Amino acid sequence: MAGGPELERLITLLARLPGLGPRSARRATLWLLREPVGRLEPLIEALATARQKVRRCSRCGSLDTADPCTICADPRRDRSAVMVVEQVGDVWAMERSGLFRGRYHVLGGVLSALEGVRPEDLNLAPLFARLESGEVREVILALPATVEGASTMHWLAERLRPFGVRITRLAQGVPVGGTLENLDEGTLAAALRARLPEEGDERA
C-alpha cells in the first residue's frame, strides 16, 4: 500500500475497532497525522495511561484507574443497594442516566450452556463477600433480558436468598418512545403482564 507497511498496519488495527471499518480507519489515520502534536500524541498518551493504570475493581469488577473504583470509593453512594450487571458498559450506561445512587457488581458474563459459561467463570466471590458484610439490603438484578440473562438472574436469586436481602429486577415493558408495531412478542407479553392501573382509574 502507499504509505508503507507501518501505516498499513495502523490502518488495519484501527479498522478492527468496533464502529470503524477500513474506510473510516484510513480517514482517522490521515486526520491524526495531519496534526501529530495536537491529535496523535494525546491519543497515544491516553491509550498508554489506560494500559498502565486501568484495572478491575477488586470489589465490584468494574474498570477504573483506581482500586477500589471511583464508585466503590465514593462515600456518598448508597452502600445498601447493589445493582448486578453483566458488563462494564452497563455500569457506564446506568451512570449516564444518573438515576441510581447505589453501587454495582459486574458479573463479567451470564451463564450459558451454549458458550460454556459456568458459575465459576463469573465474578461472584466479591459479591457474596459484600453480602456477608451485612451492609447490603437490596440486590437489583439488572442482567440482560435474554434467555441466558433471565436464567442467570433466577440462578443468582436462589444463591442470594439465604442472605435475607431484598432481591429485585428491572421492569420489562415498552421502551420509552417505542411503538408497539416494532416490538417483539416477548416484550409485548411482559408489558401486558406487568400492566399498571391508569392514574385516576378507581376500578384498577
Add this chain to the structure above:
Amino acid sequence: MAGGPELERLITLLARLPGLGPRSARRATLWLLREPVGRLEPLIEALATARQKVRRCSRCGSLDTADPCTICADPRRDRSAVMVVEQVGDVWAMERSGLFRGRYHVLGGVLSALEGVRPEDLNLAPLFARLESGEVREVILALPATVEGASTMHWLAERLRPFGVRITRLAQGVPVGGTLENLDEGTLAAALRARLPEEGDERA
C-alpha cells in the same frame, strides 16, 4: 464518569476521530481494554511508530515511513507521468484502484480566496523541480471537481505550460453505477458536453 478521569479522557479523544462518536468511542474503549495485550498494546505501538516514522515525502508530498516514499522510490513506476492530487487520501484511493502506474504529487490543498489559501501555501516547488529534471512527459491534474479545484487546475496548467509537457485532466461525467435522477446539474452538463459516440454508430 464511572472509570475515572483517565478513561473519560481516552473516550473523549477517541470520540473525536472522524467516523466515531461518543457511543462508539465507549464501545471501542471497552473492546480495547478487554484484551490489553492483544488489542491495546499493538494499537499503541502502531500509533507510536506512525508518530516517530511517518513524514512527508520530499519529492511528492505524500505521507510515508520512508523518504522518498514507497511510490517515488519504486523503480517500476513510470517516471514520465505525474498525477497532481489535493491530499494524501487521494493517492491512497487511486492506488487502491491499481489503475495508475505513474507517480503522484500532493499539493496539500487547493487555491481558495474564501479560506485564504494562496499559491505559496501549496506544495509547488518540488513539482516544478521534477519538471525541470526533464523526465516528466505528462501531468494529470486530478484535483477535486469543485470550483476551487477547477480554478486551481486552470492556474496550475498556466504555470506548467512553459515546461512543454502534456497536461490532462480526469474526465467528468456520470459515476459508474450512478443514476441520472440523483446527479446534480453540473455533472449532467459535463457528461453531456463530453458525450462519446456509441460504438458502431457510423453517423457520430
